Amino acid sequence: MTGYIPGFDANLALDAILLVMLVVIVAAIAATHRMLSAVILMGLYSLVSAVWLVVMDAADVAFTEAVVGAGVSTIVLLGAILLTRGAAAKVSGRRRFLPAVLALGVGAILIYATLDLPDFGDPASPANAYVGRAYLEATGNDMGIPNVVTAVLSSYRGFDTLGETVVIFAAAIGVAIMLGFGERAMADRTIEPLAGGPADHHVVLRVAAKLLIPIIALYAFYVQFHGDLGPGGGFQAGVILAVAVILHALVFGLKDTMAAVKPKFARGVAALGVLLYAGIGVTCIVNGGGFLDYDHLFPRHIEAQIPDWILGPADPAHPHHWGQHFGIMAIELGVLFTVAATMVTIFYGFAGRSMEAPQPGAPRSGAA
Amino acid sequence: MLLIGAAAGLLVAMSLMIARAIMGPSHYDRILAANSFGTKTVLLLAIIGFVFGRPAFLDIALVYALINFVTTIALMKFFRYRSLAAPLTTHTPKEGGNG
Numbered sequence: 431m432t433g434y435i436p437g438f439d440a441n442l443a444l445d446a447i448l449l450v451m452l453v454v455i456v457a458a459i460a461a462t463h464r465m466l467s468a469v470i471l472m473g474l475y476s477l478v479s480a481v482w483l484v485v486m487d488a489a490d491v492a493f494t495e496a497v498v499g500a501g502v503s504t505i506v507l508l509g510a511i512l513l514t515r516g517a518a519a520k521v522s523g524r525r526r527f528l529p530a531v532l533a534l535g536v537g538a539i540l541i542y543a544t545l546d547l548p549d550f551g552d553p554a555s556p557a558n559a560y561v562g563r564a565y566l567e568a569t570g571n572d573m574g575i576p577n578v579v580t581a582v583l584s585s586y587r588g589f590d591t592l593g594e595t596v597v598i599f600a601a602a603i604g605v606a607i608m609l610g611f612g613e614r615a616m617a618d619r620t621i622e623p624l625a626g627g628p629a630d631h632h633v634v635l636r637v638a639a640k641l642l643i644p645i646i647a648l649y650a651f652y653v654q655f656h657g658d659l660g661p662g663g664g665f666q667a668g669v670i671l672a673v674a675v676i677l678h679a680l681v682f683g684l685k686d687t688m689a690a691v692k693p694k695f696a697r698g699v700a701a702l703g704v705l706l707y708a709g710i711g712v713t714c715i716v717n718g719g720g721f722l723d724y725d726h727l728f729p730r731h732i733e734a735q736i737p738d739w740i741l742g743p744a745d746p747a748h749p750h751h752w753g754q755h756f757g758i759m760a761i762e763l764g765v766l767f768t769v770a771a772t773m774v775t776i777f778y779g780f781a782g783r784s785m786e787a788p789q790p791g792a793p794r795s796g797a798a
Numbered sequence: 799m800l801l802i803g804a805a806a807g808l809l810v811a812m813s814l815m816i817a818r819a820i821m822g823p824s825h826y827d828r829i830l831a832a833n834s835f836g837t838k839t840v841l842l843l844a845i846i847g848f849v850f851g852r853p854a855f856l857d858i859a860l861v862y863a864l865i866n867f868v869t870t871i872a873l874m875k876f877f878r879y880r881s882l883a884a885p886l887t888t889h890t891p892k893e894g895g896n897g
Binding site: 440444447451454455458464466467469470471473474477478480481484485487489492493496497500501504505508509511512632635636639642645646649653656660661662666670673676677679680681682683684685686780781782784 | 802805809812813815816819820822825828829831832835836839842843846847850852854855857858860861862864865866867868869871872873875876877880881882883884885886
């Protein structure tokens with residue numbers, strides 16, 4: 431982007447503008463007392479930071495920030511507002527003093543620490559010189575997939591990713607312990623439709639949602655199976671798939687969605703994903719390798735039987751790495767299951783619970 | 799040059815949206831600003847992808863467009879009905895049953 435105007439670095443200008451935007455938004459979030467404003471501003475913050483990650487060429491991270499930060503978090507936070515009060519309590523000036531000093535102090539230390547960081551893209555920096563370079567150079571020979579991020583995430587560091595998947599599963603359990611699965615919303619009483627005038631028929635919205643839900647789901651599978659080649663993978667695809675379910679619940683009501691994607695089914699799939707991931711690891715042990723060592727996913731005599739046409743004819747110098755290909759595909763599928771089902775379970779928890787909670791101003795009903 | 803001009807214009811528009819989202823005055827202004835900001839982000843990402851020669855960025859722009867739609871619906875529904883779970887229909891549940 432440089433070179434059009436002498437002395438003007440457009441890349442630097444873009445970085446500066448985006449960072450200023452982030453600072454302004456964060457200051458506004460800290461200043462506001464109204465929860466809905468804070469949620470909207472946090473959505474904006476996610477959008478800006480994702481753009482910035484794209485500018486930094488971290489496409490996979492930007493993808494995650496976009497779907498989780500701007501999408502699901504906003505919706506879950508709205509569910510949290512429904513369960514709490516809509517405005518922050520006023521805090522006296524003296525009690526705000528210590529947290530403010532602490533936050534500013536930690537911020538100052540972090541900014542001071544950035545002075546020691548290597549320059550952006552510096553080839554001699556530790557991250558680029560040792561492990562990172564080894565991964566970049568070895569991925570083509572070891573597994574033959576173009577997206578090194580996917581290779582590192584799901585194969586070289588497969589064990590770490592298994593840990594992350596378990597953490598996400600634990601998040602579903604945590605929300606379920608606090609809020610339940612939202613199933614009582616489906617079971618015990620009829621949900622009255624929203625009162626509204628003739629203008630509230632929402633035909634356009636319902637038709638648009640019916641058109642969009644399959645497209646969003648299809649896009650999730652594109653992100654899933656394209657993860658070897660471009661940005662994306664199981665995490666991002668799982669969240670996008672969950673967004674399709676959430677859109678259905680927003681427009682057609684939680685009850686209809688729970689009839690289509692049952693809460694029991696959702697939490698079963700969340701557990702199944704972790705089981706699939708760990709099961710692949712154990713299969714590798716059984717066939718003579720280490721845990722999650724995909725080169726040993728298939729016994730040798732079975733691997734020899736896999737027909738070449740699945741990936742096209744092999745270059746004699748670089749034979750297909752069937753174990754790597756199928757292993758990565760299988761664990762990404764496990765991640766997809768767990769992430770999508772966890773997000774749906776969390777949404778069910780929040781949205782279902784908010785129907786049980788008494789509405790502000792309404793008399794407390796016996797059923798709640 | 800043209801693309802940089804377009805990106806600069808988008809950044810100015812995005813700054814205005816941020817100002818509107820912070821100042822309000824009503825929540826409706828903020829929701830509208832957030833939705834408009836999301837659209838600008840999609841366009842900016844497309845331009846960045848084109849300038850950097852990375853068409854894969856269009857994937858991210860697409861996901862923004864989809865997510866932005868769902869988030870806006872969630873915000874509007876919350877704003878209008880204070881609910882995430884109720885169906886958006888004036889039919890009674892018996893004759894409804896759409897899905």
